[in-house]
Amino acid sequence: MRFRPLRSSPQIVRDDPPAIPAEMSAAVFDAVGDPGVLHPATIPTPSPVLSEVLVRVVAAGVNPIDAKTRAGGGVSGAITHYPSTLGFDFSGVVVQSPYEAHPFPVGTEVFGMVPFPRSGGTYAEYVVVPTLSVARKPVSLSHVEAAGVPLAALTAWGLVVETAHAHEGQRILIHAGSGGVGHFAVQLAAYFGAHVTATGSAANLGWLRELGASVVIDYATTRFEDVVGDVDVVIDLVGNVHDDTGTRSLTTLRPGGLYIPVPTGAWPEYADAAADAGVRTTSYKVIPDGGVLATIARLLESGAVQVYVDRVFPLADAAEAHRALERGHTRGKIVLSVGEA
Template sequence: MRFRPLRSTTVPEAGTVVVSDPPATMRAVVYDAPGAADVLRLAEVPVPTPVLSEVLVRVVAAGVNPIDAKTRGGAGATAGIGSYPSTLGFDFSGVVVKAPYEAHPLPPGTEVYGMVPFPRSGGTYAEYAVVPTLSVARKPASLSHAEAAGVPLAALTAWGLVVETAHAHEGQRILIHAGSGGVGHFAVQLASYFGAHVTATGSAANLPWLRDLGASVAIDYATTRFEDVVADVDVVIDLVGNVHDDTGTRSLTVMRPGGLYVLVPTGGWPGYADAAAAAGMRATSYKVIPDGGVLATLARLLESGSIRVYLDRVFDLEEAAEAHRELERGHTRGKSVLRISDD
């Protein structure tokens, strides 16, 4: 029996792609200790060196996520930071500069998007980053680098919540809190794409947009108690928790017996699992998995228009502190990104 290889391992012809060697140093946003947004500063730091299966990427744009702000403030992923100054940032879109070997399927010059293993490595608020090859995929051709940078962490989280944990399917009833945020706007689209009946909470200004994304019901959290209009929910995807108006506790009252409650910001409700069990519900938290295979699937969905990314604002690298302040105001629709270098 003959087996067809899954991908080509043909060595590229000489001269097909020319990528100059990276400089010795690069611009990056760093911080010397946890604190408010103004601890972020622009600095000149060494360009990282890839090892083994890593690729070196020139970062064109980087996503700005709530976990970034939480880590900068001393929570989030702070426990994994070995030393300061540190560079934040999990996701990016850019161009491969160095590949592990000549016949690698992502040769120099390839446009890619993905996630770095921050804080085990330097973050993406920098001109270059090293990335494990299993955490990267080809950038969707129809997206700009700024748009693509807004996808990885948020969309991978939404995929894990909706597809891998909730197992979204036709007829299932899913309630998504904070549906207009970075993770939320992908979760609404994916749940709708897989046939679920989606109810999403958001601000009044975002309700028409949430319906356009695929929500069958959109609820203004400021004027309507969702428990007054929602019942018999199979799955709650909670991107808020109990940090605002006991959203998590109230969610348990609208679920069918044995329903699944999924909490992302666990720091806002440490006792969620016990509360869910007492109410006769299943419960779990979720942490994003940087999976290049899923990124490739998401790229196909983005290319086909089945899902889309919405950018609220694009900041320049030196505006990272303002990007964090804007994020912490809590009114970002979709994603914000940093423009790191020229496309």
């Protein structure tokens, strides 16, 4: 497949960058708990090493892993000190680039993902990130839009392309197709020629069709296993967290089909049941990859894939952003506005 190259010239800010302050504003938490533990604070500005860049964050994505970590799950075990800062997604401008980080000189507009197992760090005015976890921001996207891409789109790419190996005529069922990861997964699966069935709420069914789903199912009124069967792959972004969606999904697969549960730590729960049902199951954990992110950027530039931002909150209202995320029914992504473009 051929992609047209990214236009890079408008992404360089030619003015001399401002001095980097010793301290920065951030949304932090001092102990795990409900969204109310998040609060604004002033903390030291980080410094990059030779393989990293310092990015002035314009916008930061909000993801379920952030809320899980804040509540004591997710990657909370990686937290070494408090106050701690959440956030893996960002879009912004490089303000410090040691000589080994030459692909992204000062002034380059970039987006990317802070790697696991760090507990995050993008809910702040500045973030340090390895150059291998960064790509140039698509020119056609705002920083708010770009901040909604990295973790969700990289996860969707890993599920659809690297694990399911989506191809022409393949039958894929995607649960929660209108969420952050889901709306990218539906688009990528359709882009690579798969026949996509997606579950979602009644309000999102029309939108799921626009994203590329051939069949859409209202999970509130229809048991998906009654209308779907013999699929090659199930990408399950719900699992058995709220009901038995994961267990029922195994019955929709053809013999030898592949079930991919995404909720954190879910895979072992289904191993025996999958074997009994004559299907396969595997886990997937996203890792930052600037090369894959650059490929996704080209798809975004071409219009083959789009990002949808549901709501934007100021950094100081990170707690409200988490409350909105945990209420569910988000269409696409929630993003924090951090600084000026």
